[in-house]
Amino acid sequence: MKNTPTIAIIGGGFCGMMTAVHLMKMRLPFHIVIINSGYPFGQGVAYSAHTEKYLLNVRAVNMSAFDEEPQHFLDWLHTQHNYRHIARNILANVYVPRKVYGSYLNAVWQYATTHKRAETVVQIINGKATDIQQQQQEYTITLDNSASLAASFVILATGNTAPRELHTAGKDLPLCMEYFGNPWCADCVANAHQLRNILIAGNGLTMIDTLQGLRENHFTGTVYTISPNGFSLLPHKYNLLVYDKLVEALPATPTLKEVFSLVHQHAKALEKVGIGAHLVIDSLRPHTQQLWQAFSLEEKRKFLKRLSHKWTIFRHRLPLHIFEEVQQLRITQKMITLTGRLTNVQASNEKLQVTFFNNTSKTEEHLIVDRIINCTGPEANICRSANELLRNLSAKGIIKPDPLQLGIAADPQTGAVINLHGETNPGIFTIGGNLKGVLWESTAIPDLRVQARRLAQHLAHITHLVEQTEEPAVPFGKNSIHGSQAAMAVTIL
Numbered sequence: 069m070k071n072t073p074t075i076a077i078i079g080g081g082f083c084g085m086m087t088a089v090h091l092m093k094m095r096l097p098f099h100i101v102i103i104n105s106g107y108p109f110g111q112g113v114a115y116s117a118h119t120e121k122y123l124l125n126v127r128a129v130n131m132s133a134f135d136e137e138p139q140h141f142l143d144w145l146h147t148q149h150n151y152r153h154i155a156r157n158i159l160a161n162v163y164v165p166r167k168v169y170g171s172y173l174n175a176v177w178q179y180a181t182t183h184k185r186a187e188t189v190v191q192i193i194n195g196k197a198t199d200i201q202q203q204q205q206e207y208t209i210t211l212d213n214s215a216s217l218a219a220s221f222v223i224l225a226t227g228n229t230a231p232r233e234l235h236t237a238g239k240d241l242p243l244c245m246e247y248f249g250n251p252w253c254a255d256c257v258a259n260a261h262q263l264r265n266i267l268i269a270g271n272g273l274t275m276i277d278t279l280q281g282l283r284e285n286h287f288t289g290t291v292y293t294i295s296p297n298g299f300s301l302l303p304h305k306y307n308l309l310v311y312d313k314l315v316e317a318l319p320a321t322p323t324l325k326e327v328f329s330l331v332h333q334h335a336k337a338l339e340k341v342g343i344g345a346h347l348v349i350d351s352l353r354p355h356t357q358q359l360w361q362a363f364s365l366e367e368k369r370k371f372l373k374r375l376s377h378k379w380t381i382f383r384h385r386l387p388l389h390i391f392e393e394v395q396q397l398r399i400t401q402k403m404i405t406l407t408g409r410l411t412n413v414q415a416s417n418e419k420l421q422v423t424f425f426n427n428t429s430k431t432e433e434h435l436i437v438d439r440i441i442n443c444t445g446p447e448a449n450i451c452r453s454a455n456e457l458l459r460n461l462s463a464k465g466i467i468k469p470d471p472l473q474l475g476i477a478a479d480p481q482t483g484a485v486i487n488l489h490g491e492t493n494p495g496i497f498t499i500g501g502n503l504k505g506v507l508w509e510s511t512a513i514p515d516l517r518v519q520a521r522r523l524a525q526h527l528a529h530i531t532h533l534v535e536q537t538e539e540p541a542v543p544f545g546k547n548s549i550h551g552s553q554a555a556m557a558v559t560i561l
């Protein structure tokens with residue numbers, strides 16, 4: 069082995085951590101530097117949940133961090149105090165708290181670092197990457213404290229960004245104590261017991277988490293939710309049934325129209341016997357990325373405009389017991405779903421006066437609420453992202469949005485980013501939610517764990533199996549981090 073490449077991973081959530089775990093498992097002499105800020109290392113937004121009330125939306129049986137060891141999470145869970153007495157076939161179908169999954173990821177990391185080869189150096193930097201300079205195949209990453217770090221390869225594992233700010237008539241919502249723009253901070257559900265009305269913008273899984281968090285904090289008032297379609301989430305049902313008829317009927321490279329009409333036909337047949345369309349959508353799951361890539365840009369646009377909201381309803385479902393709790397709140401009018409969009413919000417006397425256009429009645433209506441929480445989902449447009457690094461890289465043309473502006477334009481096989489001129493960069497990769505425009509399904513663990521393993525394998529291939537130049541492109545060690553190191557928390561394993 070002639071070189072010891074430095075691989076800088078920006079973002080230490082599931083994707084960043086698991087890419088590093090796979091690199092360590094290869095027992096090759098890599099220098100891995102993970103730069104993380106914002107959320108706890110390894111857990112990211114999703115698995116550092118502040119309460120046990122926030123559950124996984126995927127059954128335990130599908131949550132292994134390793135696609136090549138599908139029982140890994142279940143095996144670990146079965147050794148844990150609260151779960152060891154539950155029969156394994158039952159446990160497989162449980163939606164455990166995301167916090168518990170965070171502990172699992174910690175255990176995965178501990179194991180990987182203890183068993184890694186001594187020559188694989190792993191360094192965690194607690195800091196925010198803000199920019200990257202590229203000189204030929206070398207990269208210098210700037211951190212927010214002006215320190216810099218050299219690397220031969222960079223992985224953008226930046227994950228979920230905060231939702232886009234809510235605005236009405238082109239203006240952001242008033243900056244006030246009653247508006248919470250980030251639904252993942254514990255503050256947005258705190259001190260809610262004396263409040264009467266809360267408006268949640270968004271009607272998806274984050275809204276459900278927020279509802280659970282508010283109730284845990286003794287909120288007994290009314291929650292209004294608002295979204296353009298007003299669709300309600302469905303429960304997970306018939307988990308043990310597998311439907312394979314649709315996939316059997318799919319032509320080799322179907323058009324969107326063909327897929328849509330087959331889904332419609334099969335869903336109707338199932339609905340007739342009392343089983344919902346979700347089973348049909350689930351059966352497409354292992355093929356979705358492939359189907360998406362084969363669609364034309366026009367078909368993808370059509371899907372986003374006309375079908376994606378329906379797809380989301382069938383794809384992202386609730387554990388049955390949570391669904392039943394939510395239904396109960398709807399029946400007792402403690403939760404009211406509005407279909408429409410905000411047109412004006414004014415703050416006065418610790419209240420927010422909300423005007424919204426009701427898409428059902430086609431009229432403007434008014435509400436007075438004590439709090440608004442933005443649960444509209446992570447910002448996908450990298451040019452508008454709250455993540456300074458993505459904005460900077462995009463402004464310089466090192467990365468560009470995919471044509472649908474759902475993430476970063478990249479090679480679907482490797483995640484290598486594509487620059488403004490359409491050239492694929494062989495040294496900068498992305499993974500996870502940033503690949504949504506390229507792959508569509510690029511959010512949940514069953515997809516991300518495959519990406520992490522494949523990316524690590526690709527890096528091993530290009531750095532170790534292929535002959536390299538005599539001198540390391542970038543020396544690693546103390547000298548590779550310049551600037552105010554004292555201001556950074558650095559862990560070397």
Ligand SMILES: Cc1cc2nc3c(=O)[nH]c(=O)nc-3n(C[C@H](O)[C@H](O)[C@H](O)COP(=O)(O)OP(=O)(O)OC[C@H]3O[C@@H](n4cnc5c(N)ncnc54)[C@H](O)[C@@H]3O)c2cc1C
Binds near residue numbers: 079104195252511
């Ligand atoms: C609330 C929520 C619940 C979810 N629940 C589930 C579930 O139950 N099951 C499932 O399969 N999937 C779930 N998901 C999907 C989830 O996004 C993925 O499972 C996975 O956690 C994503 O990991 P990630 O590493 O891509 O991103 P993240 O977890 O977002 O981690 C990215 C990390 O990088 C940091 N970072 C970003 N930019 C920089 C920078 N410039 N410098 C330094 N650090 C940076 C961030 O602050 C963060 O710590 C959920 C997502 C959310 C938001």
